[in-house]
Amino acid sequence: MACGSTSLWAGExxxxxxxxxxxxxxxxxxxxxxxxxxxxxxxxWPNASQACWNITRPDLxxxxxxxxxxxxxxxxxxxxxxxxxxITITDCGPRTKEWCGEQACCNGACRVNRVLDLTPAAFxxxxxxxxxxxxxxxxx
Amino acid sequence: xxxxxDRSGLGRRRFLTTAALSGATIVGASALGGLDxxxxxxxxxxxxxxxxxxxFVEGRITGITGSILEVAGSQGxxxxxxMTNATSVxxxxxxxxxxxxxxxxLYARGVDMPDGVVAADAVWVNIxxxxxxxxxxxxxxxxxxxxxxxxxxxxxxxxxxSYAGRGLTSDLSRLRIGQHAQVLGAWRPSDDSVDVxxxxxxx
Numbered sequence: 303m304a305c306g307s308t309s310l311w312a313g314e315x316x317x318x319x320x321x322x323x324x325x326x327x328x329x330x331x332x333x334x335x336x337x338x339x340x341x342x343x344x345x346x347w348p349n350a351s352q353a354c355w356n357i358t359r360p361d362l363x364x365x366x367x368x369x370x371x372x373x374x375x376x377x378x379x380x381x382x383x384x385x386x387x388x389i390t391i392t393d394c395g396p397r398t399k400e401w402c403g404e405q406a407c408c409n410g411a412c413r414v415n416r417v418l419d420l421t422p423a424a425f426x427x428x429x430x431x432x433x434x435x436x437x438x439x440x441x442x
Numbered sequence: 443x444x445x446x447x448d449r450s451g452l453g454r455r456r457f458l459t460t461a462a463l464s465g466a467t468i469v470g471a472s473a474l475g476g477l478d479x480x481x482x483x484x485x486x487x488x489x490x491x492x493x494x495x496x497x498f499v500e501g502r503i504t505g506i507t508g509s510i511l512e513v514a515g516s517q518g519x520x521x522x523x524x525m526t527n528a529t530s531v532x533x534x535x536x537x538x539x540x541x542x543x544x545x546x547x548l549y550a551r552g553v554d555m556p557d558g559v560v561a562a563d564a565v566w567v568n569i570x571x572x573x574x575x576x577x578x579x580x581x582x583x584x585x586x587x588x589x590x591x592x593x594x595x596x597x598x599x600x601x602x603x604s605y606a607g608r609g610l611t612s613d614l615s616r617l618r619i620g621q622h623a624q625v626l627g628a629w630r631p632s633d634d635s636v637d638v639x640x641x642x643x644x645x
Binding site: 319340432 | 499517551568588591606607634636640645
């Protein structure tokens, strides 16, 4: 499936590790879809399934994020630099409800609520891992 | 992309590739660094649009030979990462390549060279960003649950916290047992603990 250009959502993304990995990430496993890898351009979506939604509850932050399951492809664009990365959804997350109101900003523009998690490979393609979070636009 | 970003990105990446290809400008690992990773990448990655795809390397460092890091991938395989004068290094903070050790975990972003080496424009050493729950709080440590595993977080002099999405503060007194916490830090391979750089808790 190709990465598209139809606007899907916008918000804040963080990053996480999954699959075979070093350190504390070694216990992370392959994620909800079973094939998540830190070294691949993968992502976690808060509405990957009903069971996922029940954990993440983005609606409690006013984010009625649509269902996109394992294997969905998204194009993630840094809100300021325009750097993009094409990802495949392989996990459920982040727990949006825990971070209502959290924002990531660049050049004075901010995106609110954590709506996406990216693997280190995907996150580093559009930003700096030590920033921990980025404002992004998401397309499909 | 702004003109400023174009200039900084192109300049940095061209310097990187030139440095990696020429060899003459590569310096020994102990003399590397001096560039602030946060400053260099705060707004955007320095990826040259003329280069279609950046490369990513993940794994444990198994050897350091001059400016080359030997990396064993967690999925198997082996990579060689070339440090250059333009490579930014993070290990708990923006630092230099002199602090990189065999056994460290690594994420690196760079560009493939013709000889198969990845010339790095940024390396992050032992960096973790973990979804945890606070299980205990001591003076210099925070006990965390990460999935099914217990984890010790070392509180450092410059550890900062963010509460409910607000700005960073050095005040850790509002952390509570039971809170979900995002921990950005540096893993210590020697004892499997994590130096906490930033801990964020929600509501």
